[in-house]
Amino acid sequence: MLNEMIQTIPQVLIDGLTLGAVYAVIALGYTMVYGILELINFAHGEIFMTGAFIGTAILIVLTGIGWVSAVPAIVMLITVLLLTAILTGLIGMGIERVAYRPLRKAPRLIPLITAIGISFLLQDIVRFIAELKKGNFIVTGPSLFTNQLSIKASSISSIFNDASIKTSFVIVLVTAVIMMIGLDFFVNRTKWGMAMRAVAQDRETASLMSINVNKVISITFFIGSALGGATGVLFAVQYGTIDPYIGFILGLKAFTAAVLGGIGNIRGAMLGGLLLGVMEMFASANLTLLTGGIFGAEYKDVFAFAILIIVLLFKPEGLLGKPQLEKV
Known part of the structure; x- marks a missing residue:
């Protein structure tokens, strides 16, 4: 079995x-908003979905006017990523x-319910537009980067099987890593990033230090929304x-990935997303083998969430999170 x-x-x-x-790039949106407002923006998943539809729509339009044959695919993808990121960022x-913003001083449950309401609203708006334009809310976009690459893992060691990947895997992974590194640099090395960290630490004191809190939150x-929307494009390209x-x-x-890495911690969100993805795929490939056929690949989510629960039992603040100290 081990072999x-x-x-x-x-x-x-x-x-x-x-x-x-x-997962990691989407988790960044959750953890950024929570770090500053202590708000779980449950509409962020729908921002990701909206980005996937906007990006696919732009790709369909560009394909229709002949960009696929005239422009390299990577240039077209970069164009779509930038346009989608700007649009979803504005959304x-x-x-x-x-x-x-009007509910910022309301009890925390109220903005949470509002976020869920925005989530359903975005779902229905996108579904209505998709059905109006395509006649079906399930949309398949143009195929990009479909070439298959073979990795000869058996040449490294005979115990490994060979693996195959689509070219889009490399594009998705490299683009996601660039976005994560760029965000980490922005937050830790720029003036606006310093302002964001100041607002996250103490909103009232930051405002007294002439920081425009509303602008920083915007x-x-x-x-966060731009990254989520761009990730939606990458998802559409890959799947x-x-x-x-x-x-x-x-x-x-x-x-879940943000919580696993430490909610409010940007690098924790990155780590949590990558770990959750690998755990999920490990379960999908091996769960039948591990359980003697009792559980199949469809139970991969149960496996991943069970690991999450175990981690949080022993480290409730997440892998890279810090315990919250309460002053008395």
Whole structure:
């Protein structure tokens, strides 16, 4: 049994890192907003979904006017990523301004319920538009980067099986890593990043130090939503088919990844997302073997969440989170 599990490791790592990178970037949106407002923005998963639809729509339009044959695929993808990021960033700012800012001093349960309401609203708006334009809310976008690459893992060691990947895997992983590194640099090395950290630490004191708190919060929502929307494009490119409900389960798992890494900790969200993706793919490949056929690959979520519960039992603040000290 152990040998069979080891043989699948190369393919598990490839698929797990692809999915984990998606989880990680979405988790960044959750953890940024929570770090500053202590608000769980449950509409963030639907921002991701909206980005997937916006990006797919732009790709369909560009394909229709002949960009596929005239422009390299990577240039077209970069164009779509930038346009989608800007649009979803503006949507995130609008949601914060209309739905969250007026409730900033309300009990924490009220903004949470509002976030759930925004989530359902975005789902239905996207579904309505998709059905109006395509006649079906399940949409398949143009295929990009479909070439298959073979990794000869058996040449490294005879205990490994060979693995295969699509070119899109490399694109998704590299782009996601660039976005994560860019965000980490922005938060820790720039003036606006310093302002965001100051607001996260003490909003009232930051305002007394001439920091425009409302602008910082708006920028936080813009960046988090832009990253989420761009990740939606990467998801659509990698997996091909999207629907208005992909944001719910992926958003829930990304939130889980943020909690696993340490909610409010940016690097923790990255680590949590990658770990969750790898654990999920490991379970998908090996759960039948581990349980003697009792559980199949469809129970991979149970396995991943069981690991999460075990980690939080021993380290409730998450892998990279810090315990919250209460002053008395």
